Amino acid sequence: METTQNVFAQLSGQDDNLGDSELRVAYLDALRGQGRHVHVFLATPTTDYSSRFSTTSDVTFYEDRVSWARAMNATTRPVYAFNAGEINPRPGVFPGPRLVKEATRAVSNGGIVLATGIGIRNAQDVSSVKFDPAFRDAAVMSWRDQGSRDAAGFGGFAPDWAYSLGRATADWAKPDERPLLAVTFRFDRPWPGDEWLSAVRAFARATSTRIVTVTQVARDSPRAVRLAEALGGDYLEPPSMRHDALDEYVRAVYRQSLAVISDRAHGLIMGASEGAYPIGSGSDPHKISRLLEAVGLGDLVGRYDQFGDFALRFETHLPTLAPAVNVARAEIADLTARIRAAMDAVA
16 A cells, blocks of 8 residues: 655746746645655756755656656556646647646546646637646646636636745835845847836836846846846846756845836746835736736736836835735645645545
8 A cells, every 4th residue: 555645747947947946846845745755857957947946855856757657657546737837828739648648647547637826828819729628627727817717718726836935024124124126127028218217217216226137037137237237227147047046146136125127927926925016017018917916916017118107106006015925825825725635635
């Protein structure tokens, strides 16, 4: 008789994107627990990404998918966890045949399937996608934003896993003890322009903060350097792009920041989790809007030309941050409890 419940999760992400490891580290925490062993296939070739995942006695990491799948197939009552994060399903059936086969095999062996913390990149364009029952009818099926849930037409939703990380709100520095204004932007979006730059500089003067730029994604570094020069701020270069070191470095900046201005979803989420109010500003803010609206923080998210208005309204919204993060964490805790109850039912 098996005395340990075996959980199988693929937690792959972009090797140079800190947000990708952040949300999956939080997801892994939800899958762990007494009497469980989690088998993880990262599918990411560099140690930058894998460094964010701690080695513990209740987690085994696999270098290849064949060994990982073979271990699952040899297990009675396995828990099969679909990867969390963003999906971009093309017309046809989602997930692909390999994932469906793996999930179906887990159920046939007496186990269950979990599909949680998932977001659709273009939620308005899934009418030609058919979601396979192996995914749609998972024991726990939860999207990370309401727009994804509504577009798919099934499941529930809870905030992105990354909101659960960061310091407790009671331990945050007070707003008047935060001297920085953090800026972090994608490399592959249009330059915000002179009007936006002037508005950000004015906002820093009005809040008596110093502008700094940071990088959570390696490819964004040239944009961070250019923004620092254009804004008259400082680019805070991280000592390493390893995700464990980068996480500590970026969070230390956000803990000193009154706000974080970004078009990177997890720049905004990580900032919020450390007490820096998220101001979403971008050329196409639809995605970041959905992820912040999921926790009631979507009021200051919009296009570049809306930033001036956000700056005027900032002070009235600042007190809403801690309550919103507390609610988000409570909803994630509830989702975690549902996951563990479903796993207990087949243990």
